[in-house]
Amino acid sequence: xxxxxHRYGSDPxxxxxxxxxxxxxIVLVHGGYWRxxxxxxxxxxxxxxxxxxxxxxxxVEYRRVGTGGGWPATVEDAGSAFDxxxxxxxxxxxxxxxxxxxxxxxxxxxxxxxxxxxAPVTDLVRGYAEGIGExxxxxxxxxxxxxxPAAYAAASPLxxxxxxxxxxxHGADDARVPxxxxxxxxxxxxxxxxxxxxxxxxELSHLELIDPAAAHWxxxxxWLSGAAGRTP
Numbered sequence: 001x002x003x004x005x006h007r008y009g010s011d012p013x014x015x016x017x018x019x020x021x022x023x024x025x026i027v028l029v030h031g032g033y034w035r036x037x038x039x040x041x042x043x044x045x046x047x048x049x050x051x052x053x054x055x056x057x058x059x060v061e062y063r064r065v066g067t068g069g070g071w072p073a074t075v076e077d078a079g080s081a082f083d084x085x086x087x088x089x090x091x092x093x094x095x096x097x098x099x100x101x102x103x104x105x106x107x108x109x110x111x112x113x114x115x116x117x118x119a120p121v122t123d124l125v126r127g128y129a130e131g132i133g134e135x136x137x138x139x140x141x142x143x144x145x146x147x148x149p150a151a152y153a154a155a156s157p158l159x160x161x162x163x164x165x166x167x168x169x170h171g172a173d174d175a176r177v178p179x180x181x182x183x184x185x186x187x188x189x190x191x192x193x194x195x196x197x198x199x200x201x202x203e204l205s206h207l208e209l210i211d212p213a214a215a216h217w218x219x220x221x222x223w224l225s226g227a228a229g230r231t232p
Contacts, residue, residue: 001048013063026050034100071155094115095108117166161193166194169204186198
């Protein structure tokens with residue numbers, strides 16, 4: 001598959017790889033608890049199936065902890081990447097983020113026409129308290145919630161209301177991001193007036209969420225088709 005690489009900063013990690021030229025685009029954002037060893041390659045299995053369904057696909061890389069990222073640089077990178085996609089592709093964009101990629105997608109929902117959040121990290125205060133991802137939150141934030149409550153709120157999708165339609169997908173048996181985080185995020189966002197669709201599956205591991213052959217993708221594709229019809 002031919003792709004073009006576009007850069008949104010001077011660091012080699014600050015780039016977006018783009019396939020296709022359709023009038024609607026899915027922007028993929030990988031997870032990995034913000035750590036250096038996890039890269040945009042995690043999302044590559046999704047590219048061809050989405051191309052086959054008539055989407056242009058953009059895959060975002062960003063600076064991570066240990067490579068110049070962390071709070072707030074990683075979040076800023078994601079915003080710059082989404083702005084770049086808007087400049088280089090026509091039509092609406094849907095951001096699809098997995099794990100902390102879901103966090104980044106939800107934090108920048110105002111830059112999207114719709115968002116799909118796959119087992120998203122939504123509450124960093126709770127994540128810090130529970131030690132999720134082998135204490136990944138303190139590695140990302142470099143301070144505790146007591147030391148900088150404003151930063152934790154700014155980094156947590158739970159503290160904001162997405163202005164576009166959102167699909168949240170989570171597995172009840174997810175061992176990396178507890179499903180209760182998603183349930184509470186959905187309830188909070190709905191109470192604030194957000195248009196949230198929630199799909200929970202009894203058996204769906206964290207990494208299966210980005211396996212294009214996994215059964216839950218039928219529901220995701222259906223929702224994406226509807227979202228594409230709703231966007232201008």
